[in-house]
Amino acid sequence: MNFKHVFLKRTCPMVTQIAEAHRKPRWLPVAKSKIYRIPKRPVISTEERLELQRINNNYNTQMRAIRRFYHEEMIKERSSLQSASSEMSQRLEAEEWEKCVQINDKWNSQVAAEREERRKVELAAMEDFALKRMEVKDAEMKDKIAIASEKIREQKELCSTFITPETLEAAIDHALANPTDYNFAIDLKGNQFPGRDIPITYEKNAEKTNV
């Protein structure tokens, strides 16, 4: 069991994703092949060791000084912040606020003028765009109307040949008087042979049979 997480969860009740290292559990013994292995100790020469000691000592001293400096700074800042509620500092702050507001207003007016100009230009561009689009649309509509009227004209011309109830009888009479037989044949030269019963003459075949 890993009690660490339980403990940590209690002290810090937050959902945390915990990615554990994937290694073998603590209760497993040392591998047989590794029982008598003694890790090699790093060899550091005396010279290097002394040098390291020296620079580490220097570093630690300097760090201590830095740390103390920032700590004192923090204390100073805190005390100065406490004095920030005095009348003098409040007046100063108000003045600065006033100044900031003025600057801000100036900038705002400047930006507003720029924005107005830009808006005008944009509006003009939009109008132009819309007008152009409308023109294109009008031209399209005109073309469509022209095509449609052309079609209507053609149909009206054809209208005279239509069979109406008045001309129906005449049309029937005409059709009966002139029967059309589509049952004709065509040879390679385009000659029509109407009728159904035409004697077929096989010229070449007849010759062949004669021979």
Add this chain to the structure above:
Amino acid sequence: MPLPPASGTGRYFVKAAKSIRLIRQGCTNRPFYHISVTHRRRLNSQAVIEQLGSYDPMPNTNNEKLVALNLERIKFWLGQGAHVTNPVGELLGLAGFFPIHPRSYMTAWRNRRTERENQAKAEKSTESTTTEV
């Protein structure tokens, strides 16, 4: 319930020890670190108090390892008595905020030494080949 943000929850115990450390945020084969202040006894996978910067240890196309530091907040947390881990100390030393970390010096001189040795070896091998010829 959403996870706590990597940039920090801002909640902490006043008297508990804090530490400024690197917290690995990258994925497999792509290390990336946040420099965060957190409780000293907390795991790196747990919520931090505040993020103070970032460190990308992989050189970019311009051969730079980028570090970002929020020095104002680092100063604040140092004033609160936060501890600084060695890797962060090294980074801050190279940034000129702290004195150079002894470990930086050590790695530098060790690297120089190995380079010298390698060079000597290479020279020796070239000499031997020339004599053989």
